[in-house]
Amino acid sequence: MTSALLTPLDTLDRQARPAAGSRPDAEPLVHISNFRMDFGRSTVIRDLSFDINRGETFGFLGSNGSGKTTTIRALLGIYQATAGVLHINGRPFAPEDGARLGYLPEERGLYKKESVIDVMVYFGRLKGLRKAAAVAWSHEYLERVALGDKAKVRLDKLSGGQQQKVQLGVTIMNDPELLILDEPTKGFDPVNRKLLMDIIEDQKRAGATVLMVTHQMEEVERLCDRVVLLKNGEVEAYGTVEAVQDQYGGTVVRLQYSGEIPASVHYVVTRRESTYAELTVTAPVDEALILRELMDAGVTVRGFTAGRPSLDDIFVAVYGDQNAAGADETAGE
Amino acid sequence: MARHNLGTVISFEVTRTFKKKQFWLTTLLVPVILGIVIALIVISNTTTSSKVDSQKDATLRFTYSDASGRIDPTLATAFGGTVVADEAQAIADVKSGRSAAHFAYPAKPTKQATMVYGADLGIFDNGKYSSVATQLMVASAQAEIGDQTLTGLARGSFQVDAITYKDGAVSGGFLGAVAPLLFLLIFYVVIVMLGNQMLTSTLEEKESRVTEMILTTLNPTTLITGKIVSLFIIGLVQMVVFILPVLVGYLFFRTSLSLPDFDISQLIVNPGQMVVGALLLIGGFTLFMGTLVAAGAIMPTAKEASQVFGIMMALVFVPLYAASLVVSDPHALIVQLFTFFPYSAPVTAMLRNGLGSLGPVESGIVIAELFILGGIVLRLAVQLFRYGSVEYSKKVSLRTVFARSRG
Numbered sequence: 001m002t003s004a005l006l007t008p009l010d011t012l013d014r015q016a017r018p019a020a021g022s023r024p025d026a027e028p029l030v031h032i033s034n035f036r037m038d039f040g041r042s043t044v045i046r047d048l049s050f051d052i053n054r055g056e057t058f059g060f061l062g063s064n065g066s067g068k069t070t071t072i073r074a075l076l077g078i079y080q081a082t083a084g085v086l087h088i089n090g091r092p093f094a095p096e097d098g099a100r101l102g103y104l105p106e107e108r109g110l111y112k113k114e115s116v117i118d119v120m121v122y123f124g125r126l127k128g129l130r131k132a133a134a135v136a137w138s139h140e141y142l143e144r145v146a147l148g149d150k151a152k153v154r155l156d157k158l159s160g161g162q163q164q165k166v167q168l169g170v171t172i173m174n175d176p177e178l179l180i181l182d183e184p185t186k187g188f189d190p191v192n193r194k195l196l197m198d199i200i201e202d203q204k205r206a207g208a209t210v211l212m213v214t215h216q217m218e219e220v221e222r223l224c225d226r227v228v229l230l231k232n233g234e235v236e237a238y239g240t241v242e243a244v245q246d247q248y249g250g251t252v253v254r255l256q257y258s259g260e261i262p263a264s265v266h267y268v269v270t271r272r273e274s275t276y277a278e279l280t281v282t283a284p285v286d287e288a289l290i291l292r293e294l295m296d297a298g299v300t301v302r303g304f305t306a307g308r309p310s311l312d313d314i315f316v317a318v319y320g321d322q323n324a325a326g327a328d329e330t331a332g333e
Numbered sequence: 334m335a336r337h338n339l340g341t342v343i344s345f346e347v348t349r350t351f352k353k354k355q356f357w358l359t360t361l362l363v364p365v366i367l368g369i370v371i372a373l374i375v376i377s378n379t380t381t382s383s384k385v386d387s388q389k390d391a392t393l394r395f396t397y398s399d400a401s402g403r404i405d406p407t408l409a410t411a412f413g414g415t416v417v418a419d420e421a422q423a424i425a426d427v428k429s430g431r432s433a434a435h436f437a438y439p440a441k442p443t444k445q446a447t448m449v450y451g452a453d454l455g456i457f458d459n460g461k462y463s464s465v466a467t468q469l470m471v472a473s474a475q476a477e478i479g480d481q482t483l484t485g486l487a488r489g490s491f492q493v494d495a496i497t498y499k500d501g502a503v504s505g506g507f508l509g510a511v512a513p514l515l516f517l518l519i520f521y522v523v524i525v526m527l528g529n530q531m532l533t534s535t536l537e538e539k540e541s542r543v544t545e546m547i548l549t550t551l552n553p554t555t556l557i558t559g560k561i562v563s564l565f566i567i568g569l570v571q572m573v574v575f576i577l578p579v580l581v582g583y584l585f586f587r588t589s590l591s592l593p594d595f596d597i598s599q600l601i602v603n604p605g606q607m608v609v610g611a612l613l614l615i616g617g618f619t620l621f622m623g624t625l626v627a628a629g630a631i632m633p634t635a636k637e638a639s640q641v642f643g644i645m646m647a648l649v650f651v652p653l654y655a656a657s658l659v660v661s662d663p664h665a666l667i668v669q670l671f672t673f674f675p676y677s678a679p680v681t682a683m684l685r686n687g688l689g690s691l692g693p694v695e696s697g698i699v700i701a702e703l704f705i706l707g708g709i710v711l712r713l714a715v716q717l718f719r720y721g722s723v724e725y726s727k728k729v730s731l732r733t734v735f736a737r738s739r740g
Contacts, residue, residue: 076549079720096338096552103549109542114349125341126550170546 027090029054029178029209030075035084037070044070046233048084052226057200057210059220059241061311062230063319068213069106071230072180076103088178100127102176102203106183106213108167112156116142116166119155120173127174134173141169145195160187168196172203179203182213197223217311227311229318236318245308248317251281252310253290256303266290270313275302280309338551342559343566346534350567360571367578375589393465395434395451396423401442405473412469424450436466509601514687516610519572520679524621524649527568531622532638534560535629535718544718553719557711561622609686609696616703617679621645623710624676630717648676656684663690672699675706 028051037045044067052058062068073079075086077093086092093101110119117138124134142148145165147158155163164187172179184200185193200223204210214220220227220241227244229236237244253267255277261269266285271278281290287306294301309317350356392413397404398420406416414436417423426432427450434452439445447470451462475484485491535557538544547556583592625645632638652659652671659668663685671681672695682699685691691699 073545076545078545078548093549094552095548095550096555101549103546105542105545107542107545110546111349111537111543112541118345118349122341122345123546123550125345126338167546 027054028052029089030058030211031085031087031090032071032075033085035071035074035086036082037067037074037079038082044233045074048230048233048235050228050235050238052209052211054209055204055207056225057204057212057223059224059227060211060213060230061215061217061220061227061315066230067233068230069182072103072182072211072213076101076180100174100177102171102174102179102208104168104171104179104181104184106186108164108187110155110163110167110170113154115152115154116147116158117151120166120170123170124173129174137173138169141173142166145169161189161192164188165192165195168199172199175206176203176208178211179208180211184212184214185216185219215315217315220311229314231318237314241311242308244314245311248309248314251287251306252308252313253279253281253287254303254305254307255279255294255301257294257299257301259299260297261294261299262297264290264293266293270317278313280313281306338555339559339562342551342556343563346560346563347566350563351570356567360574363575364578367575367582371578371582371586375586378589393433393461395436395462395465396426396432397436397438397466397469398423399438400440401438403442403473403477404438404469405476408472408476409469412465412472414469427451434462434465436462436469438466438470442470508599509603509606509689510687511600512602513606513610514683516614517680517683517687520614520617520683521649522572522575523565523568523618525646526571527564528621528625528645529639529642530567531560531564531625532629532642533635534564535626536632536635536638538718539630540634548719553715557626557715557718560626564622565618606686606689609691609700610683612700613679613683613686613696613703616700616707617683619707620675620679620703620710621649623707623714626714627710627717630714630721645676649680652677652680652684655681659684659690660688663688673702675702678703 030052032051033049035045035048036043048067048071060068060071070079074081075088075093077095088101091097095101111122114122117135120138120141121131121134124137125131129137139148139151142151145168147162147165150158150162155166158166168184171181179200181200185196188196197219200210200212204223210223212220212224224241226238226240228238229244237247239247252270255261256275257277258275261272261277261279266283267279267281267290269277270280279290281287287304291301291304394413395415396417397409397414398417409416417435420435420437423432423435427435430452435450437448437450439447447466449462449466451459453459454461471488475481478484478487538547538556547553625642628641629638632641655665655667655671658665659671659681662668668681668685671677672685672691678699682691682696686696
């Protein structure tokens with residue numbers, strides 16, 4: 001199977017549908033401005049604004065309960081915003097408008113008592129495909145994700161991971177212009193996670209705009225062009241991955257060592273294991289000075305690299321003070 | 334797209350129901366049971382008929398005493414009777430088994446009981462003693478009158494056809510009530526058979542966690558309309574399957590089943606009543622289905638939703654407790670309450686419409702009420718589904734839903 005799978009509908013018979021991307025490329029595909037969301041007396045989102053440009057992969061980050069899923073549900077009209085503007089393609093989203101949306105929600109599920117192929121074809125038909133096209137695409141997709149022999153099997157007879165693959169297929173089968181993935185790798189083993197990432201990259205190459213909610217920061221660094229970090233219902237950081245990394249403390253020294261790392265005014269130890277440590281540079285000094293300081297203190301240095309902080313580090317730094325345990329992301333309250 | 338999706342939803346819902354073995358097992362169970370019952374009745378009636386025929390030929394031998402002097406001795410002999418003077422001895426002979434039966438006709442048969450004594454032949458066959466004693470007295474009386482027409486008239490064997498008028502036109506009476514009451518029958522069948530399915534069909538989206546996929550793929554109004562239409566289609570199929578054995582039984586085994594020969598051409602169909610009946614059916618169906626969808630959107634599981642279904646069923650059947658009042662005094666306070674209270678209105682109004690006691694103004698008010706409230710409840714149901722069904726495992730309060738919908 002090749003990546004051509006991800007744009008097969010260009011060659012299949014598709015029913016008439018409003019043209020995607022008919023607006024100027026300069027206009028963002030997703031525009032959220034001054035979004036506020038209250039549930040009764042509880043405010044989940046205070047004031048949130050960001051844009052997602054056409055063709056980019058955008059990471060939507062935040063701790064559990066920070067309001068990411070609530071924002072997506074409001075963007076898709078499942079919730080009605082208390083205030084603000086949430087637009088896709090310049091207008092509020094409505095499924096009947098025919099926008100090519102692929103949405104993989106955090107709460108996964110399909111009609112469990114129906115066969116895989118029946119469910120896929122049903123959603124394909126709802127997304128505007130002719131039946132023959134939906135059947136052909138579904139079989140092709142199932143072959144790619146190693147479920148070719150499961151087409152006629154009831155969904156509840158599949159494992160959780162297999163069901164997720166089917167759901168991903170349903171999500172992307174209308175060749176979406178905007179792909180929204182809420183925790184896409186949740187429940188996948190490493191092999192299937194790679195398969196999923198390949199499929200997302202294929203979608204990206206095919207021109208899809210991807211909005212991804214994830215706690216896997218390496219995925220964000222690998223796939224995302226820009227990110228927004230949400231904290232206490234407001235934007236904590238927003239921009240390219242590099243810009244956000246620069247915003248959070250400049251340089252990080254990654255060290256393979258033995259011995260005792262001394263205290264210093266030039267850095268703080270942000271991570272320490274038996275032979276590995278990360279030092280966040282706190283003063284405008286050359287990294288060579290830090291290396292000399294360590295060696296003078298008797299530390300045996302086996303490896304020394306300096307670079308930007310990882311998103312993982314930034315995530316811990318931003319949300320470390322929050323008691324994330326028990327927070328209910330779904331309710332957003 | 335919306336219309337295309339409505340067709341897709343209907344097709345999906347109908348097809349997947351028809352594919353289920355359980356659906357056909359449940360649906361076919363009723364006609365199979367009916368078929369078995371019909372077969373048993375036919376076999377039983379055939380056996381009984383043969384037995385009756387064989388008993389016809391067997392003459393009952395009995396003794397009789399006649400204080401009234403009305404019994405024709407010739408007829409009595411033809412029936413198998415022998416007159417006796419000693420009644421006590423005749424009864425003793427029956428007791429000892431020397432005689433099969435003894436009939437003691439009193440001096441004043443219209444005021445005193447005719448006593449029959451016989452050997453026990455079992456609960457059902459014992460009836461033939463009374464039957465023969467009565468037939469002998471009737472035949473003797475007819476012989477005494479000597480005029481067949483007169484005896485027929487005396488027995489009330491003549492036909493009376495009644496024609497009644499209402500507002501200058503012939504009113505239907507019972508024959509006019511049958512057609513509009515069919516709407517009531519359809520309403521009961523549809524609500525009882527499909528109500529629970531309607532309740533659980535929206536729950537399935539919730540329990541399967543498929544709500545968000547659905548809400549971002551099609552309009553919830555389209556989904557719910559599609560579900561209601563598909564359930565109506567499924568209900569019609571079930572009704573056809575249920576009615577089939579009844580029709581076969583009526584058309585081909587009417588005599589064996591002892592069913593009356595009902596002449597459909599005698600039915601009086603009043604177009605006005607039929608239109609009112611149809612509108613009450615559609616309005617009532619909309620209201621009940623909308624309410625069930627709304628309940629399904631709020632409740633987290635089928636088990637909890639079934640409590641709501643029980644209440645709905647009670648509301649459907651409660652008006653039947655006042656059925657006698659609906660017939661005899663349609664303007665009684667309780668009947669008026671049931672006529673206008675939305676959830677008892679469909680049954681009460683359809684019953685009154687069938688019986689011809691629902692006036693045009695009342696019809697208009699109830700129909701308007703059902704359609705307006707049905708529309709509101711359906712909109713509420715869509716709203717609850719849209720904003721409430723993403724609360725997958727929680728029982729959602731209306732307050733929470735409206736907080737989400739208003740923001």
